[in-house]
Amino acid sequence: MFNYRIIKRKSLIYYKDNMELKKFKILASDGLAQEGIEILNEFNNFDITIKNKTTKEELLEIIEYYDGIIVRSATKMTADIIKAGKKLRVIVRAGTGYDNINIDECNKHGIVVIITPLGNSNAVVELTIGHMLNFARHIYEANFSMREGKWNKKSLRGTELRGKTIGVIGLGHIGAAVVKRCQVFNMKVIAYDRFVPKKRGRDLGIKLMDKLDDLLVQSDYITIHIPLTAQTKDLINYPEILKMKPNVIIVNVARGGIVNEDALYDALKNNRIGGACIDVFTKEPIYAEDAPFIGLDNCITTPHLGANTIEAQIEVAKLAAERIAQALNSKIFIDAVNISFNLSEEMADIYRPYIELGASLSKFITQINQSKIVSVKIKYKGEIFTNFDPIKAVTLQSLFDRRLSEIITYINLEEILIENEIKVDVGKFNKPINFENYIKIYIRTEDGTSTKIAGTVFSEKPKIVEINGLFYDLAPTNYMLVLRNKDVPGVLGKIGTFLGDKGINIAGLQCGRKEKGDIAISIVTLDNPVSKDDLNELKKFSDIIDAYGIIL
Numbered sequence: 364m365f366n367y368r369i370i371k372r373k374s375l376i377y378y379k380d381n382m383e384l385k386k387f388k389i390l391a392s393d394g395l396a397q398e399g400i401e402i403l404n405e406f407n408n409f410d411i412t413i414k415n416k417t418t419k420e421e422l423l424e425i426i427e428y429y430d431g432i433i434v435r436s437a438t439k440m441t442a443d444i445i446k447a448g449k450k451l452r453v454i455v456r457a458g459t460g461y462d463n464i465n466i467d468e469c470n471k472h473g474i475v476v477i478i479t480p481l482g483n484s485n486a487v488v489e490l491t492i493g494h495m496l497n498f499a500r501h502i503y504e505a506n507f508s509m510r511e512g513k514w515n516k517k518s519l520r521g522t523e524l525r526g527k528t529i530g531v532i533g534l535g536h537i538g539a540a541v542v543k544r545c546q547v548f549n550m551k552v553i554a555y556d557r558f559v560p561k562k563r564g565r566d567l568g569i570k571l572m573d574k575l576d577d578l579l580v581q582s583d584y585i586t587i588h589i590p591l592t593a594q595t596k597d598l599i600n601y602p603e604i605l606k607m608k609p610n611v612i613i614v615n616v617a618r619g620g621i622v623n624e625d626a627l628y629d630a631l632k633n634n635r636i637g638g639a640c641i642d643v644f645t646k647e648p649i650y651a652e653d654a655p656f657i658g659l660d661n662c663i664t665t666p667h668l669g670a671n672t673i674e675a676q677i678e679v680a681k682l683a684a685e686r687i688a689q690a691l692n693s694k695i696f697i698d699a700v701n702i703s704f705n706l707s708e709e710m711a712d713i714y715r716p717y718i719e720l721g722a723s724l725s726k727f728i729t730q731i732n733q734s735k736i737v738s739v740k741i742k743y744k745g746e747i748f749t750n751f752d753p754i755k756a757v758t759l760q761s762l763f764d765r766r767l768s769e770i771i772t773y774i775n776l777e778e779i780l781i782e783n784e785i786k787v788d789v790g791k792f793n794k795p796i797n798f799e800n801y802i803k804i805y806i807r808t809e810d811g812t813s814t815k816i817a818g819t820v821f822s823e824k825p826k827i828v829e830i831n832g833l834f835y836d837l838a839p840t841n842y843m844l845v846l847r848n849k850d851v852p853g854v855l856g857k858i859g860t861f862l863g864d865k866g867i868n869i870a871g872l873q874c875g876r877k878e879k880g881d882i883a884i885s886i887v888t889l890d891n892p893v894s895k896d897d898l899n900e901l902k903k904f905s906d907i908i909d910a911y912g913i914i915l
Contacts, residue, residue, distance in 0.1 A: 384408035387691045388428055388450075391683075392417040393435035393457070399680030406688060423447050431691055433457055433683045436647075436667075440464040445472060452772070453690040457683040458483055458670055459537070460618050462591040466701055473772025477686045477699045480536045482679030483670035488540040490669055491586055491616050494640035498612055498663055499524060524548040530582030532575070532598075533589035533617070534559050534567070541586060542567050553578055556589075579606045584614060591618035601626045610637035616669045619644040628656040638662060642669055694718055694757045702773050704752040714753055717802070720818050720825035721758035723839045723915055724804050727827065728816045729762060731845055731911050734808035736766065738786040745800030748791075755789050758804065798828070833875030833884050840870060843913035844887040849906045850880050857904060858887065867891055882908065 386408050391399075394415040403409050412429075414421075417438060426432070426448040433455045434440060440454060445468040452474060454464055459480045469476050497503055500521040508515045529545050531538050534556040545552050552569040555578045564571030572578045575598075579585070585607070589595050599613070599622040607613075613636065615622050624645055630636045638661040644654060647667055651657040657664045670679065689695040695711045695718060696702060706714060729736075741758060743751055756773050759780070763771045771779060780787055792801070803817035817829040827837040844862075848854050855872065862869055868890040876883040893901075893912045901910040 384692055386410065387430040388412070389431045389433065389687060389691075390414070390417075390425070390429045391433040392422060392438040393433075395433060395457070395683070396677050396680035398677050399433075399457075399684040402681060402684035403688065406692065408692070409688075419444070426451065431455065431687045433687060434463070436460065436463055438463065440469075442468040445469055445474065448472070448474070453477065453687060455479070455683045455687045455690070457679045459487070460590055461700060462618060462620075470701055470774055473774045475690060475696055475699050475773060476701050477690060477696060479679050479682040479686060480698060482682040483672075483675040484536045484540055486672040486675035487537050487588075487616055487669040488544060489672075490642060490665070491537075491541050491588075491614055492544050494614050494616070494642070494663060494665075495524060495584060495586075495612070498638055498640055503663060524550050524584075527551070527583040528553060528581055529584040529586060530555065530572075530578040531569075532556070532578065532585065532587045534563055534571075535588060537617075538588035539563075539567060541588060542569055550584075553581060575603070576606055579603055580608070582611060583608060584612045586614040587617045587621055589617055589621065591620050596620050597623045597626075599623065599626070601629070604630045604635060607636055609635065612637050613639040613641075615640070616642040619647065624654060624656065628654075628659075631656050631659050631662050634661070641665075643667055694722065694760075696753075696773075702756075704750070704756050704773070706753055710750070713747065716820040716823045716825055717747070717754050717800070718757050720802060720820055721754045722761040723825050724802065724816050724818050724827065725758050725761035726915050727839065727843075727913055728804055728806060728814055729766065730913050731830075732806065732808055732812060732814040734810045734812060736762070736785060736806050737809050738788075738807045740788040740805040742790060742792050742803045742805075743801065744792040744796045744798065747800050751789070754802070758802075759787065762804070762806070801828075803829070830875065830884060830886075833877065835873050835875055835886065837871075837873055837886055837888070839915055840888040841915055842889040842892040843915075844889060844893050844901075845911040845913055846885040846887070846901070847908040847910075848883055848885055849908070850876050850883045851906055854904075854906045855885065857906070858885070858901070861901065861904075862887070862889070862893075865893075865897055867893060867897075 388410045389403065391413045395413055400411065400413065403411050419439065422444055426444055427450065429448065430450050431453045432451065435457050440463060442465050445465055454469065454474055454476045456464060456478045459478055461476060461478055464476055466476060501519045505519050525548060528551045531542055531552060531554040534554050542552050542554065553572055554564060554569055555572045555575050561571055604626055613622060627639060631639060640663045642665045646653065656662050686697060689697065693715065695706060695715060697706055697708055697711050739762060741755060756776060760771055760773055760776055798819045801817065801819050803815060805813065805815045807813050815831055816827065818825055818827045820826065824838055827835055827839055846858065859869060870888040870890055872885065872887045874883050874885045892914055898910045898912055901907055
């Protein structure tokens with residue numbers, strides 16, 4: 364069924380080429396580097412629109428036509444724009460901060476928000492260190508002094524980073540990388556991050572503080588690497604600054620608003636702190652008349668240069684393209700900020716065939732039993748399933764997609780199942796199974812019918828191994844024909860002749876039965892689909908009890 368293609372970077376795998384994929388429209392509203400466009404063009408199912416600049420009015424007018432959007436910081440995904448995006452299913456932020464996206468509104472509409480922190484992390488880390496070195500050694504002032512024809516060596520005496528204590532707020536990708544760079548300078552590193560375990564600090568060889576205040580009172584440098592949220596807004600304000608050392612240097616290349624600008628200006632102007640290095644602001648662009656601390660001698664400012672390198676722009680574009688392709692085509696979400704089953708790149712690669720297996724089993728079973736589902740049971744076996752939540756989510760979403768009146772998304776899934784009084788039971792098998800890794804789905808419908816299907820993964824390809832107690836070794840394809848037929852001679856020959864006359868090529872055929880003369884279930888894998896008229900004709904055959912056309 365799936366022709367997997369490894370696309371250039373980090374062995375990330377997507378479905379393409381021989382697989383007929385659903386068509387999606389993607390908008391890049393703040394431009395996209397050519398390297399990112401080339402990745403999207405690898406797929407034959409993306410209709411891509413690139414706009415280097417998009418006004419709010421223009422976005423409101425066109426957003427309803429797009430399934431996914433890639434934004435940078437310029438595009439503001441406000442509540443009204445998100446509401447207008449009737450088809451929108453994924454927003455990829457080409458960068459780290461996502462305060463320009465209304466997450467609450469995305470949650471209401473089932474839109475997954477993904478960031479690309481790895482793409483620009485090195486650029487942000489280098490700017491952080493650059494600011495610290497610049498401040499410590501007066502590099503900017505020295506250059507300016509030389510241009511004025513001065514040789515002010517004594518007045519430009521600086522300090523070393525070696526031996527200083529740096530407090531790192533936030534131990535994500537960027538914060539952890541800053542830690543490693545500072546250790547190279549022989550700085551003493553402490554950190555605060557209320558969302559990471561103590562082990563994270565031990566692994567990095569640093570002390571993780573229990574309270575932010577403990578970091579503030581000890582640090583000679585404080586650098587911030589967290590997103591701007593309602594909880595982190597004004598994290599550093601007047602009370603926090605009063606707890607700091609009088610010579611502390613504050614570095615913020617994360618997001619404006621985490622450090623209260625009025626409090627910062629007051630502290631700098633009155634020499635309550637040693638200085639500040641600021642790359643981000645509450646309002647951007649911003650000028651000296653609106654931010655008086657910009658003109659102070661003890662403050663170095665830059666116009667949001669964090670990710671502004673040639674390499675970062677290319678890397679972020681590549682990652683954004685990969686993430687939106689994964690989300691739309693493969694239902695894999697890496698670095699998503701508003702779903703509970705976010706995956707790392709490594710785990711996404713491992714789980715990919717099992718996610719596709721869960722989706723295939725669900726789509727198959729709902730096409731052979733189309734009655735209303737009242738209960739679902741999903742059982743699984745395998746040491747690989749350290750976190751079954753991503754597979755559970757995709758399996759259930761595929762099971763109920765277009766079967767309920769509401770649109771089912773990964774965000775509203777559990778809520779809607781509860782509202783519709785659908786019982787869901789998910790757990791491990793507690794009995795021996797002959798497969799190392801195995802997933803089985805049981806559904807019960809309102810007419811009292813029970814249907815079950817099971818599968819495994821072999822050589823990274825999904826396999827269906829059981830349907831209603833009959834056993835198979837079936838690699839699912841895009842198009843299949845499922846027949847309940849009498850176990851008598853000549854049936855399969857008649858089916859083959861019929862399909863040949865219709866111009867439908869058979870890729871493979873498997874039969875299952877419990878015993879001789881019993882009702883058999885035959886599965887024919889096809890190169891093209893059977894029509895409803897074809898199915899109706901097949902049902903008229905005396906030896907065929909029922910026929911189902913399957914499209915995955």
